[in-house]
Amino acid sequence: MKSLMLVHWNLLCPRFARLLILATATLSLAATGCQQGGLGDRCNPDLVAGESECGSGLVCYQPQYCPENYCCPADGISSNPFCQTGCSGGQQAECLAGVDAGCASLPNGGGS
Numbered sequence: 001m002k003s004l005m006l007v008h009w010n011l012l013c014p015r016f017a018r019l020l021i022l023a024t025a026t027l028s029l030a031a032t033g034c035q036q037g038g039l040g041d042r043c044n045p046d047l048v049a050g051e052s053e054c055g056s057g058l059v060c061y062q063p064q065y066c067p068e069n070y071c072c073p074a075d076g077i078s079s080n081p082f083c084q085t086g087c088s089g090g091q092q093a094e095c096l097a098g099v100d101a102g103c104a105s106l107p108n109g110g111g112s
Contacts, residue, residue, distance in 0.1 A: 037071040040082040045069045063087045067094055 036055040037043050043053040043060035054060055054071035061072040066087035072078055081088035095103035 039071060039073070039078065040080040041071045043069050043071050065094060067099075 037053045037058065038055055039058060041054070045060045045062065047053065047060075052058075052060060057074060058071040059074045060069050061076075061083065062069045063072070063083060064085045066085075068082075068087060070080075070082040070087065072080065072083035078084070086092070
């Protein structure tokens, strides 16, 4: 009888371990999916009114000469490069794409 129980446990143990690993992975992914965007994270400005991907005190904002939107302070004051005019290279990208983005203010007029 003892050997029969041991055989059943040996068969169930790998299944239980896989189930436990799967449950842990699922819970960890679900927990990270609920975080709101932090300072300088990309965001979607076209969400329904009252919805926001940005954390507390941040708004989804598109800086001047920037092709993307980022979570930036509601008061507009930030040292984060993605919340500044040109958004950390975005102005350069717009100039290379032929968009009028104040290219004259960049080195080489925004060219490569």
